[in-house]
Amino acid sequence: MSPSAAEAIFPEHHYLNAGTTARSWLLTTDHKRIGLMYMIAVLVSLLLGGIFALLLRFEHLTPGPTYIDAITYNRLFTLHGVIMVWFFLIPSIPSIFGNFFIPIMVGAKDVAFPRLNLASFYIYMFGAAFTLWGMIHGGADTGWTFYTPYSTTTTTVVIPILLGIFILGFSTILTGINFIVTIHTMRGPGLTWMRLPLFVWAIYGTSIIQVLATPVLGLTLLLIAVEHAFGFGLFDPARGGDPILFQHLFWFYSHPAVYIMILPAMGVISETVSAAARKNIFGYRAVAYSSLGIAFVGFFTWGHHMFVAGQSVFDAGAFGVLSMFVGIFTSIKVFTWVGTLYRGAIRFTTPFAYICGFLYFLVFGGMTGIAVATVSLDVHWHDTYFVVAHFHFIMVGAALMGFLAALHYWFPKMFGRLYHEGWGLVAATLIILGFNATFIPQFLLGNMGMPRRYYNYPERFQTLHVASTAGSTLLFFGFVIIFIYLALALKYGRVAGRNPWGSRGFEWDTPSPPPTHNFEQLPVFTHGPHEYQEVPEVSRVA
């Protein structure tokens, strides 16, 4: 490999301009185009969910009613949760970056089932349409967790939203199947499991969880819908039903679901930290296996959401101790990422800023997760803002930072152009600061005893609420800035060339943007993706 930098060239033919009709996009089977279509849908979901969040936070500026009524507030937090969990976080990294990069990273021309991939996208949109329809008609006020018997007896519009998520579940399952099969069967010559990029390992673990857990969610939502519409009595104590059964079924899916949300982000961090430090991953096998470990152990911890729900003391102990074990896999990864920086050659770029944010939020958020898994402490914290802060630290602080890192790291590959690095750092700073300002007060609110899903609240909580709302506006501005400079970069950014970062990841061996069939010639794999003992070839930015 030549030590000199290569000329940054924008290829003449690539996946974006191969066919410019609407039909060529809407009926595409190109995984890259499908990834982009997901990107638009997912970003719209992020915007909608984010606006709902801001509306909620503004309502909390005063202890009593501020500008909306209780039912509207209850609907808003339900929809915020539904959209952010199912329409943004779960699809975000896998459906956009997984779709775009898994085939390239394994040396394939596409995923195993390209038409199924397109179907997954349309199923997502169909589910979104149902949910949107439900939202327009007022929307449910049950919380995204749909606890019975409230969800089966409320008069708000629950069923379209349940059906929308049920349909979306199929999209998730089919995408998961596609990735599993692609990774197992379509690896290029020389690409052994132990040479796979860690992003691929992460998506593999995620796909296993998606495939196994989502059907249970589908069934559970169907049961609520049936109960709501027909009164079958499965969860109705008056007919002998058990509301706790619902909670078990729901959390059996929803706990692994949180690993669906964080594991891909961890994969992104593995890729970006290695590239930013130009260094091999400090313990590749440990990270690879820990992705599988999280997938496996994560299925056995769901009862830690139910410590005060009425399950037995034995259950509480079992779930509590298993939850401690699942935390170990994350700590292995954190150890690895920090160790990767040791004796590396680090450049502080926007993706690296997000890595730093990610590391801090993951450790802090993750350890507060261990804290709430400590059974006696959870009695005080359950259903308070402490839990809200904990999961936002992981879902926004860590997962969303991972998403933004992916976006900024792979933007040059996907669009062939670079964004303005200065603004990238400004936005990252705003987001990290804004995030802290929004959610650290919420830990304290939880300690004070402020329950979740409270429209009105006792006056003593007001100061912290105002602080949190201020932080959320800062966070919002950070996102606005990102949107602006990325949109501008699409058209006016400097040409990136094949490998602006000088990364040894496999996706950087192909032009930016890649051709429709991903490669000029199918790659043969002779080394792992994170090895920097030779000087990487950087495309010199013109």
Add this chain to the structure above:
Amino acid sequence: MNEFLRRLLFLPEQASTFATKVDSLHYFVIITTMLVSTAVGLTALLFFVRFRRRSETQTTPLLNPPWWLETLFVVVPLSFFLAWFARGYRDYVEMRNPPKNSMDIYVQAKQWMWKFSYPGGPNGIGVLRVPANRPVRLLMTSRDVIHSFYVPAFRVKQDVLPGRYSETWFEAVEVGRYQLLCAEYCGTNHSNMRAEVIVLHPEEFDNWLADQRRGRALQQDGAPTADEEPIVQADLLRQGEALVVRFGCLKCHSIDGSPHIGPTWLDLYLRREPLEGGQTIIADEGYLTESMMDPRAKIVRGFNPVMPTFKGRLAGPEVAAIVEFIKSLRSQPVEQARSRRPVYEPIRR
């Protein structure tokens, strides 16, 4: 030290015996969390400064952790996590096992209020009075959806379910007033479903309770809602007795064991009754209530289906009073004191 940390972390006052234990573990966990995240952050920062890229042609060595370092970074966190679990679980088991000498109070949660009754009276809405330094056990059920009984100052929380009883207990250590909040989303007015726990000196509490039972100071704590009939008499048992006379139950049911048109009520509660059709049921609260509302549903073998329904004629609290009255009819001497076990679940010791 405890006080300093409590204020630093915005924790409420430590008004129960649980609070200090929970808080001390809390401090341990949170301080470790903050130290570790700071350490990780600083290390990353240090590495960034020390190992920043000096030239574009720089290469890096291939480094992997030695097995003992990897093991260390697994074993050390795991030990902390398991230690926290062990201590937390031990405290939790204590929180789930009320002491034998606990005083029982019944709690009924409904959208969107809290009702409290003491066995033997009185009842109240929105205010719970308890003695300090005596363990109190709460037997809780919901009339509609899932609620959750949460007193931050006591560090106590337990979900309240429809169709069954859940229990929790605490021992208050400080006289004062503490807020009770519903902590499981239950609909439109979830955030207004609050109440107050008043902890009194033990003697004050005893006096208050005696006053209540004597029938003085009959005002309800908190007004009843429009569709609730106020419970006129403080004593459920006596009210039940009055009701069975007024509604003519004693025309068909005896209370001394003698056979009559309907099954006798003496020792009826929890009796195994054989039904027409071959099944056997246990005459629990559910059955007694059902018999008043839908008497044809389960006919005891050997009796005729002649009982009229009282649906619409008896209000909910009145039904409960009658059930309490039936429960009190035992051939053994009636126990007027606190109940020794909850209705549905025995205490596991």
Add this chain to the structure above:
Amino acid sequence: MLPESHVAEHFANIQVQRQAARLGMWTFLATEILLFGGLFAAYAEYRSLFHEAFLLGARHLDAIMAAVETVVLITGSFAVVMALYYAKSSRAGMARLCLLAAAATGFVFLALHGVEYFHHFKEGALPGKYYSFAELRVTGISLFFALYFLMTGLHSLHVLVGAGVLVWLARRALSGEFSGQHYHPVELGGLYWHLVDLIWIFLFPLLYLV
């Protein structure tokens, strides 16, 4: 027809395509098992809580009809196995016949089930708040029927889908597509049918035989 012409563009060769299809179908079957898993969990809980109701409810169901349904489904599975054999031997006509026969067993199964449902509707043994069957009045009986309808209903939906898959495969068989080198669509479609059968093998004793 050469098997190579069946290879989709993005696959390196026919072996990869077959391997991918096989893994894809097995993974999908795993999801189906988990889908029913939730209902089995509900069944387990309520059976232990309402033992008597489940006993009486099961006795009230038509076990003979269900036994016939079982035989019907197993016959269908056998037909599917035969279809695969014929497909491998390039005997398109026989393959198609077997596939259609298997699909027919699916429809027979659904019809028999329909008869069962009709009886329950008439006597009022319906789920939840619709339960009005005066002869059986035990606590939890409406839950038994709720689970009965949910589990058999979901299963019947899958039988319908499975029959549809078999009909579609039969059409493809007619065009002579399948041979000793290219038979995996029949193999995998057949797998789906076998899973549907397998789920019934679990449902039948749990609901009817107790």
